[in-house]
Amino acid sequence: MLIKNKKAVVLLSGGLDSATVLGMAHGEGFQCYALTFKYGQRHQQEIGAAKRITTFFKVSEHRVVDIDLVGFGVSSLIDLALEVPKDRANLDDSAQIPSTYVPARNTIFLSFALGWAEVLGAFDIFIGVNAMDYSGYPDCRPEFITAFEKTANLATAAAVQGKGRYRIHTPIINMTKREIILTGTKLGVDYSLTHSCYDPDEQGRSCGRCDSCRLRLKGFAEAGFEDPIEYVKK
Amino acid sequence: MLIKNKKAVVLLSGGLDSATVLGMAHGEGFQCYALTFKYGQRHQQEIGAAKRITTFFKVSEHRVVDIDLVGFGVSSLIDLALEVPKDRANLDDSAQIPSTYVPARNTIFLSFALGWAEVLGAFDIFIGVNAMDYSGYPDCRPEFITAFEKTANLATAAAVQGKGRYRIHTPIINMTKREIILTGTKLGVDYSLTHSCYDPDEQGRSCGRCDSCRLRLKGFAEAGFEDPIEYVKK
Numbered sequence: 001m002l003i004k005n006k007k008a009v010v011l012l013s014g015g016l017d018s019a020t021v022l023g024m025a026h027g028e029g030f031q032c033y034a035l036t037f038k039y040g041q042r043h044q045q046e047i048g049a050a051k052r053i054t055t056f057f058k059v060s061e062h063r064v065v066d067i068d069l070v071g072f073g074v075s076s077l078i079d080l081a082l083e084v085p086k087d088r089a090n091l092d093d094s095a096q097i098p099s100t101y102v103p104a105r106n107t108i109f110l111s112f113a114l115g116w117a118e119v120l121g122a123f124d125i126f127i128g129v130n131a132m133d134y135s136g137y138p139d140c141r142p143e144f145i146t147a148f149e150k151t152a153n154l155a156t157a158a159a160v161q162g163k164g165r166y167r168i169h170t171p172i173i174n175m176t177k178r179e180i181i182l183t184g185t186k187l188g189v190d191y192s193l194t195h196s197c198y199d200p201d202e203q204g205r206s207c208g209r210c211d212s213c214r215l216r217l218k219g220f221a222e223a224g225f226e227d228p229i230e231y232v233k234k
Numbered sequence: 235m236l237i238k239n240k241k242a243v244v245l246l247s248g249g250l251d252s253a254t255v256l257g258m259a260h261g262e263g264f265q266c267y268a269l270t271f272k273y274g275q276r277h278q279q280e281i282g283a284a285k286r287i288t289t290f291f292k293v294s295e296h297r298v299v300d301i302d303l304v305g306f307g308v309s310s311l312i313d314l315a316l317e318v319p320k321d322r323a324n325l326d327d328s329a330q331i332p333s334t335y336v337p338a339r340n341t342i343f344l345s346f347a348l349g350w351a352e353v354l355g356a357f358d359i360f361i362g363v364n365a366m367d368y369s370g371y372p373d374c375r376p377e378f379i380t381a382f383e384k385t386a387n388l389a390t391a392a393a394v395q396g397k398g399r400y401r402i403h404t405p406i407i408n409m410t411k412r413e414i415i416l417t418g419t420k421l422g423v424d425y426s427l428t429h430s431c432y433d434p435d436e437q438g439r440s441c442g443r444c445d446s447c448r449l450r451l452k453g454f455a456e457a458g459f460e461d462p463i464e465y466v467k468k
Contacts, residue, residue, distance in 0.1 A: 065302050069349070104349035107389045111345045115303070115338035138394040147385040154381050155341045160372040 002029035007060070007122035008169075009033045009113045014049030015196045016216055017128035017172060020184035022057055024171045025126045027187045032059040033120060035113055039069040039102075045204050049195035056190055065112060069102065086199075086209040106139035107148065114152050114166065123164040125152075130180070131173050145170050177219025185225065192228035201232055208233040236263035241294070241356035242403075243267045243347045248283030249430045250450055251362035251406060254418035258405045259360045260291050261421045267354060268296040269347055273303040273336075279438050283429035290424055299346060303336065320433075320443040340373035341382065348386050348400065357398040359386075364414070365407050379404050411453025419459065426462035435466055442467040 008030035012018045025032050036050040047064060054062040106129065113125045129140040138144060145168050152166040153159040159166055172180050184191065196216045197206035206213050208231040217234060220227040242264035246252045259266050270284040281298060288296040340363065347359045363374040372378060379402050386400040387393040393400055406414050418425065430450045431440035440447050442465040451468060454461040 067301060068299050101391055102349075103352035103391070104345055104386075104389055107348060107385065108342070108345040111338055111342040114341060115336075118337035138391055139389045141388070144385065144388040147381070147388050151341065151378065151381040151385050152338075154375070154378040155338055155373045157335055157337070157372055 004029055005031065006124065007031045007033060007117075007120050008124040008126055009035055009117045009120065009122055010059075010126040011109055011113055011128065012036050012050045012053060012062075013128070014046035014051075014053065014194060015128070015212070016177075016184070016191060016194045016219075017130055017180060019049075019053045019189055019191070019194045020180050020187075021126050021128040021169075021171060022053060022059070023184050023187040023189040025124075025169070026057050026059075030124060030126075032057065033116065033122065034059045034062045035109075035116060036062065036064045037067055037109060037112070038064055039067045045195045045197075045200055049193060052193040056193055063116065067108065067112075069105075069108075086207070101137055104139070106137075106144070110148050110152075110168065114156065117166065118156050118158050121158070121163075123158070123166050124169060125166065126169045126171070129170050129173055130175065130177075132176050140173075142170070142173060145173070176222070177215055178222035181219050181223040181225060185223070194229070196229075203230075205230045205232050207231070238263055239265065240358065241265045241267060241351075241354050242358040242360055243269055243351045243354065243356055244293075244360040245343055245347055245362065246270050246284045246287060246296075247362070248280035248285075248287065248428060249362070249446070250411075250418070250425060250428045250453075251364055251414060253283075253287045253423055253425070253428045254414050254421075255360050255362040255403075255405055256287060256291055256293070257418050257421040257423040259358075259403070260293075264358060264360075266291065266293040267350065267356065268293045269343075269350060270296065270298045271301055271343060271346070272298055273301045279429045279431075279434055283427060286427040290427055297350065301342065301346075303339075303342075320441070335371055338373070340371075340378070344382050344386075344402065348390065351400065352390050352392050355392075355397075357392075357400050358403060359400065360403045360405070363404050363407055364409065364411075366410050374407075376404070376407060379407070410456070411449055412456035415453050415457040415459060419457070428463070430463075437464075439464045439466050441465070 008025050010022045010025050010032050012022055012034040022032060034054045036047060038047055117125055131141050149168045158164060196212045198210040198212050199207045206229055217227060242259050244256045244259050244266050246256055246268040256266060268288045270281060272281055351359055365375050383400060383402045392398060430446045432444040432446050433441045440463055451461060
């Protein structure tokens with residue numbers, strides 16, 4: 001059954017996962033409000049990808065919020081002085097949290113999404129976290145999402161006044177990359193618009209060697225599709 | 235017993251409450267890292283007050299983080315088109331949430347504090363929320379703080395790897411304004427440095443009529459002290 005006239009805030013990085021999640025929310029009939037963060041990423045390709053995806057899905061509104069995480073910089077994703085890890089062994093080893101981890105990132109992102117949702121009168125927030133093929137980030141696990149959802153329903157006037165109950169949707173949390181790509185492809189997600197690489201070259205081509213590229217390439221291989229984006233090395 | 239060599243992140247608005255909380259963390263012996271947000275407040279006096287207070291307490295570091303809440307603007311605290319409510323009846327009526335409420339504000343603030351704490355290797359976060367004399371904000375209640383603390387301990391690598399447990403300290407949550415002022419005065423907090431008014435005049439004088447001014451003036455009266463700051467109307 002299609003949902004009508006119901007707003008949702010969708011966190012959108014510009015990567016494969018969040019593009020699929022936007023496709024899923026859109027497919028369910030939500031009026032989508034996309035939220036992207038500019039937080040001193042090493043590359044701006046993600047923002048460009050997010051813009052292209054929102055145009056593709058004709059979202060109701062797209063906000064790009066500038067936040068100052070660079071000042072806190074301990075992550076190689078935002079600190080140019082650190083190297084993005086390449087060809088890392090044990091991609092699935094959750095005990096080993098890589099340097100691309102950004103402290104409290106999803107907590108910060110969900111907090112902003114919650115604020116915007118309350119302003120919009122929306123109670124549905126979509127986030128493309130994934131606990132299967134993930135890189136060991138603690139804030140991608142279901143127990144974190146459940147705790148945040150509970151916090152959201154205590155934090156806001158709309159919830160406390162009984163206007164609704166916030167729900168954090170994580171539709172791909174238990175999917176493999178293969179399943180994500182198969183789901184998105186069925187929904188018509190154009191993956192050529194997305195960007196996943198942590199360390200693209202000057203022409204914007206993906207490195208093919210960081211965790212993000214390798215998980216993506218593995219997913220496409222397993223799904224039996226050709227990844228439509230350009231790589232330096234596949 | 236004094237705590238030695240233990241870092242704490244202290245949220246500091248520049249108001250009376252958070253200045254007292256900084257005084258309390260400092261008094262307990264924490265190395266204090268103060269965090270202030272610039273989020274399109276109607277007035278910049280708060281930031282100036284926060285700077286003066288951090289100098290007074292010789293904090294280890296003071297960060298002022300710029301965040302874009304204006305785009306989400308539904309609060310009269312940040313939206314210049316809305317009027318700050320004056321001489322409001324039922325100051326203590328929690329069913330009536332005033333227009334100065336900013337959606338998800340404390341969730342956003344605590345998320346940033348958590349990120350910085352993880353970078354610093356700190357596990358103690360202080361916030362000056364108050365559930366007694368408060369203006370009906372849901373994110374000032376103990377149940378919200380408890381839920382956020384639980385979220386924090388699931389969100390972060392440091393907690394998941396067992397390096398420590400995050401604690402959100404709310405030392406004034408059950409104090410009246412009178413008790414806060416008495417506590418701060420005992421600790422040597424210089425309240426002439428603080429700023430509480432939602433709607434100061436051009437010379438920076440407090441209006442004396444918004445919720446924040448009225449709660450403050452009532453607190454000083456009950457504590458038996460003269461409020462050292464300047465008012466347009468007392």
